[in-house]
Structures are given as C-alpha cells and as structure tokens.
Amino acid sequence: MKVTEYSKQTTKSTIAVDRKRSLWSQIKRDKYLYLLLLPMVAYYILFNYKPMYGLQIAFKEFNPALGITASSWIDPWYYYFQQFFGGPYFVRLLKNTLILNGYMLLFAFPLPIILALMLNEVKSQTYKKLAQTFVYVPHFISMVVVAGLVTNFLSPGSGIINLIIEKFGGEKVYFLIKPEYFRPIYVLMHIWKEVGFNSIIYIAALAAVDMELYEAARIDGAGRWKQLWHVTLPGILPTVIIMLILRIGHLLDIGYEAIILLYQPVTFATADVFSSYVYREAVLSPTPQYSLAAAVGLFNGVVALILVLISNTVSKKVTEISLW
Amino acid sequence: MKKSTGEWIFTIINYTLITAGALLAIYPFVYVLVASLSSGDAVTAGEVWLIPKGFQLGAYEEVFQLDSIWVSYGNALFYTVFGTMFSLVITICGAYTLSKKRLVGRRFFNYMVLFTMWFNPGMVPHYLNFKSLGLYNQRLAVIVAFAVLAFYVILMRTYFESIPDSLEEAASIDGASDLYILFKVYLPMAIPAIATISLYYAVIRWNGFLWSMILLRDSSKVPLQVWLKKLIVEMNMEAQDGVDMGQYNREVMIYATIVIAVLPMLALYPFIQRFFIKGIMVGAIKG
Numbered sequence: 001m002k003v004t005e006y007s008k009q010t011t012k013s014t015i016a017v018d019r020k021r022s023l024w025s026q027i028k029r030d031k032y033l034y035l036l037l038l039p040m041v042a043y044y045i046l047f048n049y050k051p052m053y054g055l056q057i058a059f060k061e062f063n064p065a066l067g068i069t070a071s072s073w074i075d076p077w078y079y080y081f082q083q084f085f086g087g088p089y090f091v092r093l094l095k096n097t098l099i100l101n102g103y104m105l106l107f108a109f110p111l112p113i114i115l116a117l118m119l120n121e122v123k124s125q126t127y128k129k130l131a132q133t134f135v136y137v138p139h140f141i142s143m144v145v146v147a148g149l150v151t152n153f154l155s156p157g158s159g160i161i162n163l164i165i166e167k168f169g170g171e172k173v174y175f176l177i178k179p180e181y182f183r184p185i186y187v188l189m190h191i192w193k194e195v196g197f198n199s200i201i202y203i204a205a206l207a208a209v210d211m212e213l214y215e216a217a218r219i220d221g222a223g224r225w226k227q228l229w230h231v232t233l234p235g236i237l238p239t240v241i242i243m244l245i246l247r248i249g250h251l252l253d254i255g256y257e258a259i260i261l262l263y264q265p266v267t268f269a270t271a272d273v274f275s276s277y278v279y280r281e282a283v284l285s286p287t288p289q290y291s292l293a294a295a296v297g298l299f300n301g302v303v304a305l306i307l308v309l310i311s312n313t314v315s316k317k318v319t320e321i322s323l324w
Numbered sequence: 325m326k327k328s329t330g331e332w333i334f335t336i337i338n339y340t341l342i343t344a345g346a347l348l349a350i351y352p353f354v355y356v357l358v359a360s361l362s363s364g365d366a367v368t369a370g371e372v373w374l375i376p377k378g379f380q381l382g383a384y385e386e387v388f389q390l391d392s393i394w395v396s397y398g399n400a401l402f403y404t405v406f407g408t409m410f411s412l413v414i415t416i417c418g419a420y421t422l423s424k425k426r427l428v429g430r431r432f433f434n435y436m437v438l439f440t441m442w443f444n445p446g447m448v449p450h451y452l453n454f455k456s457l458g459l460y461n462q463r464l465a466v467i468v469a470f471a472v473l474a475f476y477v478i479l480m481r482t483y484f485e486s487i488p489d490s491l492e493e494a495a496s497i498d499g500a501s502d503l504y505i506l507f508k509v510y511l512p513m514a515i516p517a518i519a520t521i522s523l524y525y526a527v528i529r530w531n532g533f534l535w536s537m538i539l540l541r542d543s544s545k546v547p548l549q550v551w552l553k554k555l556i557v558e559m560n561m562e563a564q565d566g567v568d569m570g571q572y573n574r575e576v577m578i579y580a581t582i583v584i585a586v587l588p589m590l591a592l593y594p595f596i597q598r599f600f601i602k603g604i605m606v607g608a609i610k611g
Contacts, residue, residue: 026428032502033421037433040418043472046457048440051449067456115345121338134346136597137353140589142531144549145582148556149352158575160355163370196349224331257534261553275447282448283538290448297446305443 058295080295089277097273101251103187109247111195113240116202117232121224132203135196147261150189151176176262179270186258186271201243202236209235241318249311252303274300353586360384360580364573383573383580393581395544396551403466403536403547404529411471411525416518419477420506423484441474454539465539466547473528476521483517484510520599527596530589552585 027034053068058080060071074080084090115135122128138146153159154175162172175181213231222230256275263271274296282293327335354374359367363378371377387393421427422434459465487510495505511518533549540546556578589596 023428026426030424030427030502033424033427036417036502036506037421039414040472040477041433041436043414043468044436044440047450047453047468047470047472049436051445051453052443054449054452055445057449057452068452118338118342121335122342127339131342131346133597135349136600137590137593138349140527140531140593140596141586142533142549142552142589144531144533144553144556145586148552148578148582149356151556152575152578153352155575158368158370158573160370167370192349195345223328224334260534278447282451290452294446294448297448301444301446308442 055294055298057291058298060291062291062294064290074291080292081299083292084296084299089272092269093272093274093277096270097252097254099270100183100186100254100273103183104190104254105247107187108191108194109244111191112198113202113236115195116199116206116236117228119199119203120206120232132196135199137196138193139197141193143255143257143261146189146193147258150185150262154185177264177266179267182263182267182271186262189258189262190255202239205236205239206232242315245311245315245318249308250304251307252300353590356579356582360576360583362576364576367573367575367579383576384584386577387580387584392543392551393548393584396546396548399463399545400530400548402463404526407467407471407529408522408525410467411473411476411529412518412522414472415477415480415521415525416511416514417506418472419480420484420510422477423481425485437474437477451538460539461541461545462539463545466536466545469535469539473525476524480514480517480521483514487513516599523592523596523599527589548585552581555581 057068057071059073059077060068061074062068063071076082119128119131122131153161156162156172156174161175165171165173173181175185209232213235214227217227217231252274254273254275256273256279259271259273259276260279263276278293278296278300281289281296355372358374358376359372360383361376361379361381362372363380366372366377418437422430422437424430427433454460454465454469459468491509491513492505495509500508531549533547533553536547537550537553540550543551
C-alpha cells in the first residue's frame, strides 16, 4: 500500500517536472514550425490587428499629421457616435441596409435551394452537368464587368432591356436614375451572378441523402412529391438552417462593391448603405471625416460580431453544429 | 418504371425551367460577343440578338490601339501572379504549422486567424494603416492587401490534418527536419488542395477592384478591373445619351472591351470549375 502511494507521488512529481521542462523543449523541438508560422503571424498583426488598434480614432479627434496614438481623445468619448446616430443619414442607411438584406433573404436565399432540388430531379447526368456548367459561369465574372453589363443593358439609349420594352410598345425607362428600381436591380443582379454557385452546397447535401430512404419510401408507395416532402427536404434541412443562420449573422453586411458601382447621387435614397457611406466620407471626400467614418465602421463591426455570436449560439442549440 | 401523367408534366416543366435558367446565365455573354462584332447602328436599332449584323472587327482594332488597356492588362497579370504567390507562401507555411496538434500555442494562433473572420474593423482603419506603412500608391500595396484569407487557411489546414501522422513520424525517424518534411513529404501530397486555393486566390486577385482603386493613384499602376470601371461605368453614367467614342458606337466598343477582359477567366473556367467545386466540398464537410 505504502509502496504504491510512494510510487504514485514520484510519478506525479516527475510528470510535473517533465511538463515544465518539456514545454520549453517542445517549443525548441518545433522551432522550424514556428519559423514557418512567423510570416503569417506577422501578416496578421500588421494588416489585421494593427487596424483594430487604429479603431481608437473613433474616440479621438484624429489628426493625420499626428498619427493615431498622438491624436487627442475627444470629449465626450461618444461625440462621433452621437453625431452619426443623431445625424440625418443614420436612419436612411440603416433602413437601406436592412431592406436590401431583407430582399436578399426573401428572394436570393431560397432560389439556390430550389435550383438544387430541380437539378436533383434531372435523371440525365450529362444534361445535369451541362446545366451546372452554365449556371456557375457568372460567379467568376468580376463585379466591375457585371455592373458594366447591367448599366449597358439598362441604358436608355440602346440597352437590350429598353429595346425589348420598345419592341412591345412600352416606353423607355431610365432604370439607373430612378431610386425605386435600385433594389430590384441589385437583388436580380446578385441572383443572376450567384444563384448557381450558391446551389453547390445544397447539391452536395442532396447527394449525401441516403438512397435507401428513397427505396423505402417507394416501397411504401410514396410518389415523387411525397418522397420530396418526407425524404429529400428533411435530408437537406440542416444545411438550409445553417446557411440561413449564417445569412442572418450577416444582416448588416452588404456587398458594397456592387453598390458603389451602380449607385448615383439621385439613387442614394434607396441605395446608400453604411459601407458606401464610409467609403464616401473617408476616401472620396476632399475633407475626409476619418473619425466619424471609423465610428460608423466600428458600429457596423460590433453589431456584425454580436449577430454572428448570437446566430452561432442558436445554431449550436438547433443543429448542434457551430462555427467554432 | 412507368411514369404517371403528373410526373410527365413535372419532368417537362422541370427541364424547361432549368434550360431557361441555364440560357439566362449564359445569354448575356453571347449577346456581348455578338454585339461586339456587329455594327453600332444594328445594335442601337435592336436588330442584334444571336448573329452579328453588319459584321466588323473595327471595335476590337480600336480597343487594341489603346495603350492603357495593355498597361492595365499587364498590371493585372503582375498582381495576379505575384499576389497569388505571396498569398500561397504565407497560407501554406502557416496552415502547415497550425495543422500540428502537438504545437504549443496552437489554439491561440488558430483563434488569431479565426477572429478576423468574425470581426472587421472596417474600411477606415485599414486605409489609414496602408497609408501609415507607406504603401499608398505603391504596387506592393495591391500585393499585400487582404492577401491571407482565414477561410483558405482553414481549408489548407484541414487538408494537412487529413494526411496521416505516420508519414511525418517515419520521416523524422530518418532524421528529416520539419522544413524537409513539409516540402518533400506534405507538399507533393497536398497538390489538389494547393491547386484549389491557388485558383481561389487568383480569381479574387484578377476580379478585385475596390482596394486597388482606393490604394493606387497613378493610372500606370492600376489593374484591368480599375481601368474597366473607369471606362464602362463612369462613361455610361456621364454619357447616357450615347456620345460616340471614336469611330465606333460607344456600346460596341464597351462590349469588345468586356470580351477581352473576361476572356482569360472563361478560358480557365473548365479547370477552375473542377477545383472550385472540390474546394467547396472540403469546406462543406468541415461545416
């Protein structure tokens, strides 16, 4: 009895010593691995974490000549936030961002699922492959070219859309300078560009549905619709839920490359969003409002982080799948 | 198996809709190509749909004569090749180390990469950071800006993790160093994953325009997309009434330019498609 206790003690203490010694020797052993990691760590510090440090200018009266650290703190610390939230643009920007994302959720989100389900019903593999090849193409075209196509096709002079409208006896429409058309144009453009590509993940999920389930359903006399309803849809539901939660997590983010390319001052009323506003105030403006724009960016980033955290927690509860 | 009438109707509708969708995805490209080869008058009159009318190559000749397109084309190639290489070296080396479960501090470094996916400080701090590093209006800025993306680091790390540890153990018993093991054992096995992320990075580089536009001032340094943005979008906005650009109709010139601009991407598309889908599957399995 005593012997075992004694031996237990020694093992314990040797392990403790071992751990202490081995932590350092482990690091030394892996010195080349750390060397390989070094460029990435340096990159992340310099280009990702240093800007986070720079966010403090949202609370400072930023002076480019003095730099970030030497600029003086502003009193009260929420000065720029107050200026932004109380300013004339906040409500418009919030409204536009939420409506655009709402449209995307309503129209652009379900379409890839429907497309995947439709492709899944195609029995000819050759035909399916061909259709997939076609619908993925627009994803690889740059936003600049896509926006160029949109502006050209919608042009009142000789754009194809207005030519078609005229052929059917309608009147030319100046699509891009009418605020009421901006949201449909934006959403349709995204659907055209990404619907095929976004369907890939659902096609993968559909391929993973157990074939025996279909077999069993067929034996039970289920027709195509019943198979769809009782086998296919439950099979891809987890994927749909994850994608939906991810989408909601990004409710305040919007692809603003497209917005910057398509909007004009006359359409700001429906087209301007947080990020395009920041871009104008900080980069385009002859008198850049860095601190104000940084405050807007910080607000946007924090809300986005909170939404991601919430959606991840919900995802964990509902599907037992989380992002980390 | 016999199909009921309802199933037949469903099948026909399904095929029709898919065919319509596929054609809708591809038709704008067909139209642009056809219009670029047609006379300006025919395009403006709405006579061009599937076959060129008033066939001409003049628009292309005119575009080819613009020095600026070649300069920006060359720049785009430069940024794509060297930018992708820069991204790859950092991503592969870092992901390899992060794939080693024995590494002290692995969790910390992983979170360091992951956190950037969930929190973005926004445009202003990034912009000021590039300026303070002296990168404004430098070619180097476009090479380094947003070069390492967390998603691809994870993709690469996951792939390295899937290679059995026994290979590394065998090599290190033979006295091979970590560097030797990475380059001689792991890299040859990781070629499919490397091809995938190379294409990911290259497509992003070739298509990216926002930060190149923000960071570069000299027109001699801008890549193709920034040049195109100036040509297509701004000229369209200014000249809604159809001012002529050179000898040919403005639209036709723009269509010819678009054809030249998307050609490399469409030529590479068959390869890209194969690897992209593979990459997405890897990402999807990881969740």
